[in-house]
Amino acid sequence: AEEVGGGDKEVVRDYFNNTGFQRWKKIYGETDEVNRVQKDIRIGHAKTVENAIKMLTDEGSLRGVTVCDAGCGTGSLSIPLAKEGAVVLASDISAAMVAEAENQAKEQLVAGKDELSPAPVMPKFEVSDLESLNGKYDTVVCLDVLIHYPQNKADGMIAHLASLAEKRLILSFAPKTFYYDLLKRVGELFPGPSKATRAYLHSEADVERALQKVGWRIRKRGLITTQFYFAKLVEAVPA
Numbered sequence: 737a738e739e740v741g742g743g744d745k746e747v748v749r750d751y752f753n754n755t756g757f758q759r760w761k762k763i764y765g766e767t768d769e770v771n772r773v774q775k776d777i778r779i780g781h782a783k784t785v786e787n788a789i790k791m792l793t794d795e796g797s798l799r800g801v802t803v804c805d806a807g808c809g810t811g812s813l814s815i816p817l818a819k820e821g822a823v824v825l826a827s828d829i830s831a832a833m834v835a836e837a838e839n840q841a842k843e844q845l846v847a848g849k850d851e852l853s854p855a856p857v858m859p860k861f862e863v864s865d866l867e868s869l870n871g872k873y874d875t876v877v878c879l880d881v882l883i884h885y886p887q888n889k890a891d892g893m894i895a896h897l898a899s900l901a902e903k904r905l906i907l908s909f910a911p912k913t914f915y916y917d918l919l920k921r922v923g924e925l926f927p928g929p930s931k932a933t934r935a936y937l938h939s940e941a942d943v944e945r946a947l948q949k950v951g952w953r954i955r956k957r958g959l960i961t962t963q964f965y966f967a968k969l970v971e972a973v974p975a
């Protein structure tokens with residue numbers, strides 16, 4: 737797979753270990769300290785996670801299924817997957833995110849809690865950029881990570897994620913549609929202090945081409961939108 741370099745990755749890592757960590761921990765959490773926009777993003781993201789879990793469980797039980805959650809953030813997906821019995825590798829480029837995900841997993845996955853029985857398998861936590869991951873997993877999932885990279889970097893990331901997946905790959909990205917493109921341009925005219933990183937939009941056709949190049953095809957598609965959150969969710973399988 738092509739190496740993501742040229743500074744994007746270092747900027748992203750630094751952001752998600754510092755201000756980005758504080759911002760996204762709040763958005764992905766449950767406290768009231770979020771503003772209206774953040775609350776809207778929280779709701780949209782929760783829908784993406786919910787839809788991804790639905791895509792995953794539609795094909796049958798996750799018990800014993802190996803899942804690589806690439807760019808796991810605070811564990812929004814990894815933890816519910818572990819509750820479903822999946823054997824999860826939760827990895828992220830940000831050490832702060834991985835530590836938070838691990839803390840939350842320890843709180844939520846303790847045996848006996850919420851009558852989780854049989855006890856879920858604790859995910860394995862790892863600080864790693866997704867380009868350095870190796871091994872094979874039944875399923876690879878990568879939610880809301882591609883937004884941090886331009887398409888020319890995203891192509892290599894998609895190819896690498898596909899190479900780790902044996903049966904399916906689930907990706908979400910911010911779709912490059914006219915409306916969202918416009919919204920983003922307007923946003924760039926008024927950059928807020930918390931918008932420390934660039935957001936890159938991806939066209940569905942480009943993502944599909946990147947998958948086709950490595951022998952994968954899209955089997956299911958979904959679109960999640962709230963007022964300030966837009967995500968295209970795709971499930972790909974070997975063609």
Ligand code: SAM
Pocket residue numbers: 740745748749752760764806807808809810811812813827828829830833864865866867878879880881884
């Ligand atoms: N996937 C999680 C979710 O949906 O809850 C987190 C999404 S958050 C917007 C993006 C995450 O991607 C951050 O935790 C960030 O540290 C991580 N990330 C960014 N670039 C990455 C890379 N190259 N490899 C692995 N993780 C990355």
